[in-house]
Amino acid sequence: MDTNLSEAGRPARRGVRYRHHPVEFKRAVVEQSLQPGGSVSRLARDHGINANQVFAWRKAYQEGRLGVAAFLPVTVAPATAPIIETSTHSVACARLVLERRGARLVIEGQPDAQTLSQVLAALLR
Template identity: 55%
Template sequence: MDTNFQPVTSTNSRGHYRQHPLEFKRALVALSLQPGVSVARIARDHGVNANQVFSWRRLYQQGRLGAAALMRDDGLLPVVLASTAPVPGGTAANTDGIVVLEVGQVRVRIEGQPNAATLAQVLDRVLR
């Protein structure tokens, strides 16, 4: 991965504030999330404050750095499998399955076998 990123500088009436492109923020967050790396060193190497990188990491975890930030490099979403509790009364619940998708503050629960087109529309809206 090429780590030679250059921030875009901008001047305005309040002073000199660097406006970093979204790709720059995502790249630094990705570097900082690798095991065993120092966020301070990554920040120093790229000319930003470590607190700024931690702020971008928070935005990333909240899903506020764009849909691409929520996806891995291969375009797949992380999946966690969890067992379900038995239904009281001994009757079987919907045996088709349940999909629960949590992204930031959004939680979507899909039961049964959803239509592929409908599922694609839901995922498109949630990942925006």
């Protein structure tokens, strides 16, 4: 049996061409599919791609792998604690609510930047 091998040592596939779409195109298609009334199958058909490819791009988009940061839904609520006056400056207490993947994180008061950075990094994984 004679097998033609490609340069990578895998069997050569004749006539198979993979299209490589720019990241901007992938993001645009995903953002269209996320709009109210957006149809993945219609978008895939309009762009000549497989609907499963659009779903894979959507997953990558939500994980922040299409060149954009993953966004967390944030709700700004009025502070529940009063503003504390000190002799040098006033300190405002705030409440930050983050929801992702069915989990809810409420941060109240004044978290230091390092702690907040670590919590957000863990949530984005």
